[in-house]
Amino acid sequence: MQHIHNTLAALKRGDVVLVPTDTNYALAADPWNIDACKKIYALKKRDSQKPLTLFISEPEQAWDYIDVAKVRHRDILEKLIAAMPGPLNLVVPASKNVPENPYLKPDSVSLVCNQQSVLRDLIRLHGRPLAMSSANLSGVESDVLIDIDAAKVTFGNSVGYILPASQRPSTTVSSTIVSLLGDKIQTLRKGDIDIAAMLS
Numbered sequence: 001m002q003h004i005h006n007t008l009a010a011l012k013r014g015d016v017v018l019v020p021t022d023t024n025y026a027l028a029a030d031p032w033n034i035d036a037c038k039k040i041y042a043l044k045k046r047d048s049q050k051p052l053t054l055f056i057s058e059p060e061q062a063w064d065y066i067d068v069a070k071v072r073h074r075d076i077l078e079k080l081i082a083a084m085p086g087p088l089n090l091v092v093p094a095s096k097n098v099p100e101n102p103y104l105k106p107d108s109v110s111l112v113c114n115q116q117s118v119l120r121d122l123i124r125l126h127g128r129p130l131a132m133s134s135a136n137l138s139g140v141e142s143d144v145l146i147d148i149d150a151a152k153v154t155f156g157n158s159v160g161y162i163l164p165a166s167q168r169p170s171t172t173v174s175s176t177i178v179s180l181l182g183d184k185i186q187t188l189r190k191g192d193i194d195i196a197a198m199l200s
Helices: 002-012 034-044 060-066 074-082 117-128 148-155 197-198
Strands: 016-019 026-029 052-056 088-093 108-112 129-134 178-179 186-189
Touching: 002 016, 002 117, 016 117, 016 148, 026 034, 034 129, 060 074, 060 088, 060 108, 074 088, 117 129
Parallel strands: 052 108, 088 178
Antiparallel strands: 016 026, 026 129, 052 129, 088 108, 178 186
16 A cells, blocks of 8 residues: 555656556556646657546546547447446547646547556545556557566656556557547457457
8 A cells, every 4th residue: 555655645746657557557647737747748758649548446437537428329338338447448529527738638538447456546546537658668669568677667767656566467468449439439459358249
């Protein structure tokens, strides 16, 4: 629990922290703190046009950040949220609860709720979502998932705290990304979750 409190203190100071997810280790910041989010982009050398992802602690919290009136496939959305927590990333119309932040899109948001219990506990104690991006330099690809050792090598001296994982990832690749923007349901990236089987 001390690791969580140390991570939380770093977030409140406006630091970027390294945290485990169901797939890669990630850089995280408070999405209501624009300066903190800016640090993620500086560290990763990331294009500011690429938005951060919001990680939530409970699947049902997704509804708070979705403009449901703009979702064309409500039944599919319900199934996808019911499949959380896990390595699943939903790109959906953003509600007014999404923080105004230049590193988040005003009209859409990417939402994730992972199984990684220490991350969920951190977000729960933080009291609101975290803005996150995988712990790699932009443009630098890896054949394997980014673990704590790889994250430390790249960012260990530049973050406020490094949160150890509570369990090892059961996944082999990055998360599945599904978009529910507009009329079509699109799988933007294939991961371990079989979306077609889930929705059939």
